[in-house]
Amino acid sequence: MEPRKLTRNQALVLETLTQAEAPLSAYTILDKLRDHGFRAPLQVYRALEKLTEFGIVHRLESLNAFVACTHPHDHGPEKGVIAFAICEDCGQVSEISDPEIEDRLALLATRRRFTTEKTTIEMRGHCGNCTAA
């Protein structure tokens, strides 16, 4: 599961996401990679699936789009919960990792005898830059 070495397709998709300033849909990625030989959605989705497993790409459920992980540190299959703050104006996404949220959700889940496999937290709104304007 470790991102030992990326395949060509995975590297291309990751690079595309890294260079982007906002989340990209799979089809947008596909369009950007046509010049590099991409022709079908599956080429993108398969790469995204792996990159997500590796923890270096995140899927934004409320957007049906993907971003490269900006948490510089340890990559690897998702140790903790990540919350996303997504600006509706500029598209900027910031990742928030907060133990308190995590603990609280864990508690709430346990109380209900719920076993959590995966948690999604997404805040949609406006970032400081866009509000300032």
Next chain:
Amino acid sequence: MEPRKLTRNQALVLETLTQAEAPLSAYTILDKLRDHGFRAPLQVYRALEKLTEFGIVHRLESLNAFVACTHPHDHGPEKGVIAFAICEDCGQVSEISDPEIEDRLALLATRRRFTTEKTTIEMRGHCGNCTAA
């Protein structure tokens, strides 16, 4: 914006969701309502849009599906953040309303000068019943 009186379509869609034991996709709702004259997705989506505005239906982003609100009390345009615990086995969804989570997210947002418009929190996993088995 108050749910003063539902239109026929809205009532049918709400009833379908209320009777369901798991979240339903718009197209599943459409199929269930064909006998009542529904023929096109928009009939469902338009009803869902209103019902969601009224706060009596929630959209689950990680599922692209909808559930009837189970919080018995005050309906009305979303006062607070609601977290969902979604069982992958039986589909049961439980709504969790927790001020601590809400406050914490508000704090984290403010710190980053982020203005939140809408928050999505969804936990996917397994409910007590399904784990017990």
Next chain:
DNA sequence: ATCAATTGCGTTATGCTATAACGTGTGGCA
């Protein structure tokens, strides 16, 4: 080195989710 197993790849086809755009009908209300 070789074979088997695994993984990635490319392609075609298809399915699911959601909205645009247009026109009709109806009810409230000045």
Next chain:
DNA sequence: TGCCACACGTTATAGCATAACGCAATTGAT
């Protein structure tokens, strides 16, 4: 009565995602 807002119905289209097939490359034990 004439206007306005809103719900509705319909057709068409856009956008997101996966099934299923077969081939190629890689790995890794023998």
